[in-house]
Amino acid sequence: MDLVRAILLKIEGHPTPTVEGYLEVDGYEQGPIHHHIDLLKQAGFVDAFCAMDANTEYGFLFQDVSLTWQGHEFLGTVRDPEIWQKTKAGAAKVGAWSVSIVAELAKGFVLQKMTTLGLPVGA
Structure with a gap:
């Protein structure tokens, strides 16, 4: 990956x-x-x-x-080096490295970072 x-x-x-x-x-x-x-x-x-x-x-x-567009979307979730390191660590713990799993993990870490920064998440 x-x-x-x-x-x-x-x-x-x-x-x-x-x-x-x-x-x-x-x-x-x-x-x-x-x-x-x-x-x-x-x-x-x-x-x-x-x-x-x-x-x-x-x-x-x-x-x-x-x-x-799909390539840009995926890259948008894994671009940040900190998010990428967390994503790789999470995938290693789960033992799954499919693109969809990696994308979902990265999205979760992005949402977590948004919450930490006080940015609105969800509707």
Whole structure:
């Protein structure tokens, strides 16, 4: 999930809305990055076009990668490093790392932080 979060942050922070060519994420090789972009595409978090590229180690290259609304929503809940650390700790305790579980945990921590800050929560 750290790589998923890092990819989404990297795409969001790109100077243009669409990343073309290689997406580099510090500490990760292209194979796991490509695999996770494919998973993010399947989950509806990113739009991406995959092109065959014989010059790459993996034979393909993701081009035109951009965040979807759902990707922005998920990233919005896990962006804050403090919330992310709590979310990871919570997921480790539960033993569940599905995207939906992680998103729900993060939302809970965001709501908790809002309450602590005296912000209105709910209707």
